[in-house]
Amino acid sequence: MSFSKKEIKHLADLSALTFSDEEIASFADEFEVITQFVSQIQNAKIDTTIKYEKTKTIEQLRDDVAKPGFSNEEVLLNAPEKAKGAFKVPIVVE
């Protein structure tokens, strides 16, 4: 399938990414090739009655015992900006 610049821009918005017009054009071309490649699966003759196996079972959960977690310092260790023991962000609600 082919992609318009508008469709690529929409995917970029969903991805929280910004692209130049040139990059969007290049993505549109690449996406055409990649979706053509992955669309091969549309023709697969498969048994749809086979359901995905559930890998998790309830006994795989650990006992519900409280244990110490990370300290405030450890949690904030890699924060690009922090203040008063919290992550710092611009005002969200005015």
Add this chain to the structure above:
Amino acid sequence: MKDTTLIQLVNDIKSGKTKAVDAVKYYINNIKEKSYLNAVVEVFDDAIQKAEEIDKKVKNKEPLGRLAGAPIIIKDNMLYKGKKCTCASYFLKDFISPYTATVVDRIIKEDGIILGRANMDEFAMGGSNEKSYYGPCKNAHDSTRVAGGSSGGSACAVAADLCVASLGTDTGGSVRQPSSYNGVFGMKPTYGKNSRYGIVAFASSLDQVGPITKTTMDNALLLSVIAGADEHDDTSLRAPVDNYLSQIKGNINNLKVGYCKQIIEKIKGTPYFSKYKKVLDFLKSQGAHLVEISIENIELALPCYYILAPAEATSNLGRFDGIKYSTRNKDAKNIGQIYNFSRTDGFGKEVKRRIMLGNFVLSSGYFDAYYNKAKALQQNIRESFKTAFSKCDVILFPTTSDVAFIIGSMNKNPIEMYLIDLFTVPANIAGIPAFSLPFDKGENNLPLGLQILANDNNEGIIYNLADFIEKNYKESK
């Protein structure tokens, strides 16, 4: 010490023949001398001190772990408390691990030494190690060629004798393909065999940690150490872990070795095919039975992978927002701009491509046609493997059908690069174990890998066959 194996080195350190400090210094010196390979992005500054602690234990005759004094390199997507972990991305260039990954912790508990971190494709997305913030890692046998990826640094480091063993991660072939390109031994275990706690997630339902080593026996030892249930990862399998070394028996009598007719169709007429056939003939002469098997839709495993892996990656990489960790764009004025500008600065081109692709296959209108169809196909491929394993014990695939390619020669078309994973992706899609071992040489005398696949939890059967080929096949050429 040159090219010593893990098992030999640990024995020498335990017996006092070699000092752990000397081993660490030997590898650090090799890393410096071969810095042009760009395999190791950081040597940890406390490695010598850790080695001294092991030597002290030896001197005091204290009990020693199974990896005593062995300098091991980890891929740059594994956390080791207090050390940097960057996933070879600008986005995480300053990230310090707040805790240690379970697999790394298990190495340390057995007295192994974490020597440093290895180059990789950014966020493990790539098959050549060319897509790294640190620049490409080069092939240990020919520095004009790629190391493979995404665990290129881990494989190159073992092949170039920069460490005695390493860890990589394998989502679609990222341990096995670089192992093949560098002529070393790499395992992608059964899904859930190893804990993923402390491993930066790419595609969580496909990712597995795997050992990369100089011999099959080394690999069996290292997997025995790192594998097993972990309360921090509820996808880790609860089944007890075998001592894989004890499953190496030295014979392959009555082993049923499968060859897949669809794979044979793919490689027929290539130079690889004659080498592959020679191995099959050899195994038959040694007591194995050859069985033709069929895996329906195996050629669709790769397009299936390029739907499922980006879908999971786009969700996993949603956490990189420039707030909790990762590099924040300084010009962002509001919260939306922090997310958008930081991600735009932070991620490289291939990562962005996969995030976009993931959002496409997950978006309404396409979800059923792509994601749901791919999940159903995945289960069908897994069932097909299960049926095949009712007829044989192992299946032989190529790892890659050719030797490592020249750096920069595959950058024009993303599909061309994706196709390199053709033979490795099926094991991830099916969740089964697969191992790559060097078995022959191709163009320019560069290494070629052979892949052994087996049913869930049958790593021991794989190691037994691999060890047999490693020790006996060379003589038969």
